[in-house]
Amino acid sequence: MLDPISRVRRFNRAVTSAVGALDTSFLGRGRPLGAARVLNAIGHGRSDVAEIRDYLGLDSGLMSRLLRSLEDEGLIETAAREDDARCRVATLTRAGRREFAAYEALSNAQAEGFLAQHSQREALLAAMDLIASTLTRERVALDEMDPRSEEARHCLGEYYAELGRRFSQGFDVSLSRDPDAKDMRRPRGTFIVAMSDTLPIGCVGLKGTESGYAEVKRLWVAPSARGLRLGRRLMDATESAARELGISLLRLDTNSALPEAGQLYRSTGWRAIPRYNDDPYPDLFFEKQL
Amino acid sequence: MLDPISRVRRFNRAVTSAVGALDTSFLGRGRPLGAARVLNAIGHGRSDVAEIRDYLGLDSGLMSRLLRSLEDEGLIETAAREDDARCRVATLTRAGRREFAAYEALSNAQAEGFLAQHSQREALLAAMDLIASTLTRERVALDEMDPRSEEARHCLGEYYAELGRRFSQGFDVSLSRDPDAKDMRRPRGTFIVAMSDTLPIGCVGLKGTESGYAEVKRLWVAPSARGLRLGRRLMDATESAARELGISLLRLDTNSALPEAGQLYRSTGWRAIPRYNDDPYPDLFFEKQL
DNA sequence: CATGATGTCTGACTTTAGTCAGATATGCCG
DNA sequence: CGGCATATCTGACTAAAGTCAGACATCATG
The missing domain is CATH 1.10.10.10 (Winged helix-like DNA-binding domain superfamily/Winged helix DNA-binding domain)
Structure with missing residues (x-):
């Protein structure tokens, strides 16, 4: 058995x-x-x-x-x-x-x-989150939200914490080019949160710029929701939003310490380009023409 | 939320x-x-x-x-x-x-x-095992079984595999003093398997000897069932069986690479004693008077 | 303002699940 | 063998859930 x-x-x-x-x-x-x-x-x-x-x-x-x-x-x-x-x-x-x-x-x-x-609560909770996310997979809603909302701030907090764990030098938001909330609100951009029932389990930001392109920022999927292709759904939603906003060129930066992200970009039509900013954290840069 | x-x-x-x-x-x-x-x-x-x-x-x-x-x-x-x-x-x-x-x-x-x-099947299955074991915790049955039964062999296989992962020098059963099955059958000893529904999730052997004591061997709990105090229940059942068999002194050996086991023995009345065998793997030895 | 669509309500019905008190057959024990 | 316990079955019942047709009020639209 x-x-x-x-x-x-x-x-x-x-x-x-x-x-x-x-x-x-x-x-x-x-x-x-x-x-x-x-x-x-x-x-x-x-x-x-x-x-x-x-x-x-x-x-x-x-x-x-x-x-x-x-x-x-x-x-x-x-x-x-x-x-x-x-x-x-x-x-x-x-x-x-x-x-x-x-x-x-x-x-x-x-x-x-x-x-x-159970004496290991966190392991039990993680297992429950994983199963609940899998079961409710088709019912995950991608909602545009204010980047200052409670749900968005939760996702961003988890995102920063994870970068801190995965970058060998750690991660300090204040050293990074933290996007201004107003650049991630319509009509300049948007911020999308993936909600499973009442739990925020992923996010992505679209940041408007003055330079003829918009940037994809803060793509994050909760550990319990990985393997469900939610990253791809979030990226698709971002591209749709960008088209609605009349944006035709997208850029993003990422880090080779996040291989699954690079993998996703490469498999969905993004093209590696040279460094286009001076943020200290990223070492990979991509572009996509919509 | x-x-x-x-x-x-x-x-x-x-x-x-x-x-x-x-x-x-x-x-x-x-x-x-x-x-x-x-x-x-x-x-x-x-x-x-x-x-x-x-x-x-x-x-x-x-x-x-x-x-x-x-x-x-x-x-x-x-x-x-x-x-x-x-x-x-x-x-x-x-x-x-x-x-x-x-x-x-x-x-x-x-x-x-x-x-x-889900693209990570094994993670999903592990999560389900963990939750199922937790939910059926009170319904886990401790059954005395033949150490050669399919359930027992499954547990022992998992046990050896885990020792192989946890001992820095690996683990080879043939180098260890592998107990004879007949020493772990009544009336010389016994072998107990913890069954959750149809799934064997833990085991322990009581091995009769000619030396005035019996040995506790092969205590194992499935990873998905740890944290549920099943190890303690298995040990309690072993002690009861030993008493039934008229055994009044128990010994066991273990390894400091398995700290949770040592912790369990120390907290349940076992007393550290000097090495009493020449098995190459153990480095800790315990005794308990019933 | 007539018309069709929508959302709710009511009455009449069925199915499923479950309860309970006996009836019946069998087993056990002195 | 008698007497009591056990296991199942039957009949008579109730509660809950669900189905369906039609009534009624309200809304949207030409």
């Missing part, structure tokens, strides 16, 4: 029974699972009824009845949406928020209990 | 929807999940009705009806058990084996599809 397929299936069995246990713990609050799921979806900020229905994959009749039962319990209120009275929005009442908090506490306790099983 | 709890919960969400997708694919064969699960349990070699019921957590009434429906479909046959006619055993018919094979194919395809998502 040691071949890859058996190992995946052992994982499936383990996880199936764990999921079942969590569902069972949710039943402890005296309400069927369907209603509990709707309540939790609302608690997590999904207010449009159609969105919840879609998210949970429910029939509209069933959905309507579940909303009614939550209303009867006094946990939610529904109202027509301001801009389109055909649609309904649901919000938690005070009692609903209390009940939602109780479900959150159950979920958190379950998660903590799981982490406590 | 980067704190540990959120990461665990992101994993839960990802995995819940994947499990749901597998269930849905099973429904494609025109039979409710309950019946499909029973059929698969039988296909995987569980023939006793009581055992299946216990494994799937089903009520006896429900179980009986599910068996009846599979019988009506011509997929299984039930009969009274030879040695106890109150119990029933179920077996697949020819059609049942075909149907079971179709479910297996679905499971395998799903597993392969998942592996194909």
